[in-house]
Amino acid sequence: MTISLPTRPIGGDISAEEQQFNDLIAQDSRIEPRDWMPEAYRKTLIRQIAQHAHSEIIGMQPESNWILRAPSLKRKAILIAKVQDEAGHGLYLYSAAQTLGVGRDEMTEQLIAGTARYSSIFNYATPTWADMGSIGWLVDGAAICNQVPLCRASYGPYGRAMVRICKEESFHQRQGFEILLELMNGTPEQRQMAQESVNRWYWPALMMFGPPDDDSPNSARSMAWKIKRFSNDELRRRFVGMLVPQAEVLGLTLPDPDLTWNEEKQAYDMGQPDWDEFHEVLAGRGQMNAQRMQRRRDAHDEGAWVREAAAAYAARQSATTERVVA
Amino acid sequence: MSTTTGTPPAAGDTTAATLTSDEHGNIELGKLTLAAEVIGQGTVAPPAVAEYALWLGDDALVLAQNLGWWISRAPELEEDIAIGNIALDLIGHARSFLSYAGSASGRTEDEMAYFRGEEEYRSAQLFEQANGDFAHTIARNFIAGCFQHALYERLQGSHDETLAAIAAKSIKEVDYHVDHATQWVLRLAGGTAKSRRRLIVGFADVWPYVDELFRDEPLNDELAGVAVRQSTLRPAFDTRVAAVFAEAELEVPVGFTATGGGRVGKHHETLGPLLAEMQVLARQFPGAAW
Numbered sequence: 040m041t042i043s044l045p046t047r048p049i050g051g052d053i054s055a056e057e058q059q060f061n062d063l064i065a066q067d068s069r070i071e072p073r074d075w076m077p078e079a080y081r082k083t084l085i086r087q088i089a090q091h092a093h094s095e096i097i098g099m100q101p102e103s104n105w106i107l108r109a110p111s112l113k114r115k116a117i118l119i120a121k122v123q124d125e126a127g128h129g130l131y132l133y134s135a136a137q138t139l140g141v142g143r144d145e146m147t148e149q150l151i152a153g154t155a156r157y158s159s160i161f162n163y164a165t166p167t168w169a170d171m172g173s174i175g176w177l178v179d180g181a182a183i184c185n186q187v188p189l190c191r192a193s194y195g196p197y198g199r200a201m202v203r204i205c206k207e208e209s210f211h212q213r214q215g216f217e218i219l220l221e222l223m224n225g226t227p228e229q230r231q232m233a234q235e236s237v238n239r240w241y242w243p244a245l246m247m248f249g250p251p252d253d254d255s256p257n258s259a260r261s262m263a264w265k266i267k268r269f270s271n272d273e274l275r276r277r278f279v280g281m282l283v284p285q286a287e288v289l290g291l292t293l294p295d296p297d298l299t300w301n302e303e304k305q306a307y308d309m310g311q312p313d314w315d316e317f318h319e320v321l322a323g324r325g326q327m328n329a330q331r332m333q334r335r336r337d338a339h340d341e342g343a344w345v346r347e348a349a350a351a352y353a354a355r356q357s358a359t360t361e362r363v364v365a
Numbered sequence: 366m367s368t369t370t371g372t373p374p375a376a377g378d379t380t381a382a383t384l385t386s387d388e389h390g391n392i393e394l395g396k397l398t399l400a401a402e403v404i405g406q407g408t409v410a411p412p413a414v415a416e417y418a419l420w421l422g423d424d425a426l427v428l429a430q431n432l433g434w435w436i437s438r439a440p441e442l443e444e445d446i447a448i449g450n451i452a453l454d455l456i457g458h459a460r461s462f463l464s465y466a467g468s469a470s471g472r473t474e475d476e477m478a479y480f481r482g483e484e485e486y487r488s489a490q491l492f493e494q495a496n497g498d499f500a501h502t503i504a505r506n507f508i509a510g511c512f513q514h515a516l517y518e519r520l521q522g523s524h525d526e527t528l529a530a531i532a533a534k535s536i537k538e539v540d541y542h543v544d545h546a547t548q549w550v551l552r553l554a555g556g557t558a559k560s561r562r563r564l565i566v567g568f569a570d571v572w573p574y575v576d577e578l579f580r581d582e583p584l585n586d587e588l589a590g591v592a593v594r595q596s597t598l599r600p601a602f603d604t605r606v607a608a609v610f611a612e613a614e615l616e617v618p619v620g621f622t623a624t625g626g627g628r629v630g631k632h633h634e635t636l637g638p639l640l641a642e643m644q645v646l647a648r649q650f651p652g653a654a655w
Binding site: 096099100103106107108109110111112113114115116119120122123126127129130168218221222224225226228229334337338341342343344345346347348349350351352353355 | 426430433434436437438439440441442443444445446449450452453456457459460463474475478479498499551552553555556557559560563642643645646647650653654655
């Protein structure tokens, strides 16, 4: 597929600043907060970064479900550290979005009101401990494939936030792999727990790359602007190619009967995820959509008095300081 | 089914190596940095010292378990992170103390945490108090932190080298816990009328459990020079509390004193459900590795 920059309307002369923006993109340089940028570029980025931030925040919930029941103290510590990292990623990303002129409160309100999206994967439930392994191995693995190319996204603050996030995500994926490895080296019941969990998470993880290329309306422009670097299907293929040898090491079966090596294409042939399910979850009708939103609203509402107290105290402190200085 | 006992591949490394080939994407890959930093492994504790290590390990573990609930539920993201940090520190302290405690009977830290019943736990009841609202959590954490800080400060001089080493490492972290709780005591006390009222209720509810922390037990006589006599920590605790309460314009609550008994296995009714949840999976698969 050939992708070119969006064309100007007929008769529209390109301004000097727009030319400069286009040049920066063409040169693979970075756009910084004070640079001129097209309004649509700004909006696309705000949408994408906020969505990513919200995903980190909602994504804390399926794993926090197992913090209190983690089966060893070491696993408990690692899981807490991981969920904490996710809160940290949410914070970096909100900060990156703030450089584009949107406030954190505004983004939070959109999440609470249900008008902003977050990754559908977090609407799946985590009924077993093995799900902590599957989330790390499959979900964080898919996230890394999506996110590593974003480290060189054209918008500077986003790219730099992603570099930091990717470093931590690789640790997350590794700990997921280790959880599954321990289970697969364990009792027959533990092995069954691991396989059952991978059966549930495999397809939803593949859906994380988004709809097939011929059904992804925003992709082409994001690729032209170098916000996005690889197509959905391309990333999905790479991810599966990476999973196959790891599944062999684990002794786990990937639940796709059509998964076979194609010698001619030098790539795996694979089945398709259930895209109807994808659209259902996206539309808010997944296993846990309502609960995830409710938890976030509750935390926000029940914490309001604490935030108000902190703000009132800070205001009083700064007033006192001013009086002292005066 | 094939299983492997070899080193797992660096899963994240593979992905990144596949997808990064230009300057912006040149990320360094994180290594598994959260290695078990358990102090005192390989040293066998004498039985009385093991019993004392249980007190301190159980205090830390029970509080960590309580705090774990807040993660994803805190009033703001910064607090999800801060409370998570405190829980993580406390689990680290608990692992060191429990691992040392278990050495006397050939048990691992996880056998100590997951396979002892409620009556075998030795936590003081203050640590077992439910989270309540954020003000209750802060009030409990403030007391817990001030107590542990005073305790670890002195335990660094213990004749038992392992206890001294755990205390020396832990006190730096507890210093942060006290600071975190202190800042929130000041904010809630000096914030809004509502936050002040809630904080006062929070302190009133947990204050009955303060007294137990400073009671000496027969074990203290046996472990002179090794364990810290709790009663001797009260002045340092009172001084610190008085300073913060003065700034926050709070009064020390008056009311009843709980009977306590945590150090001999008598617990607040919150401990049973807390342990049931914590231990459920481990007990479903006894002997399994995770």
